[in-house]
Amino acid sequence: MSYVIEGLATVAVIARYLGQAPIxxxxxxxxxxxxxxGTGRARIELQQYLQGPKAANLLRMIMLDGHMAQRQVIHGCNESGGGWLLINVGQFELTP
Known part of the structure; x- marks a missing residue:
């Protein structure tokens, strides 16, 4: 599998729900x-456990080169050795 983006990033995991302060x-x-x-989706593979609030529904990722994505989390798996998240993306957001 070829990766569109690979490297270190600042990753914020966010729980944002109507009527509640975001965590x-x-x-x-x-x-x-x-x-x-696939169409309209990107997979982010993580090499470490990602700290975050339970029921997080939003992810913000800022790469060291300045590229940024903030998108809704569709599905994921977060374990001690790493995991993955599936997010919605726009049509041209995955161009290298």
């Missing part, structure tokens, strides 16, 4: 790989 936890220098996961 956000940020992980600095998190190794990530972002790849195309």
């Amino acid at each position: 956000e936890l940020t992980t600095l220098e998190c190794p990530v790989r972002l790849s195309d996961a």
Whole structure:
């Protein structure tokens, strides 16, 4: 699988719900790989456990080169050795 973006990123996991104050936890220098996961979706692979609020529904990722994505989390798996998140993306957001 070829990756569109690979490297270190600042990753914020956010729980944002109507009528509640947002809860956000940020992980600095998190190794990530972002790849195309089909129409309108991207998969972010994580190489470490990602701290974040339970029921998080939003992800903000800022790469060291300045690229940024903030998108809704569709599905994911977060385990001690890493995991993955599936997010919505726009048509041209995955161009290298």
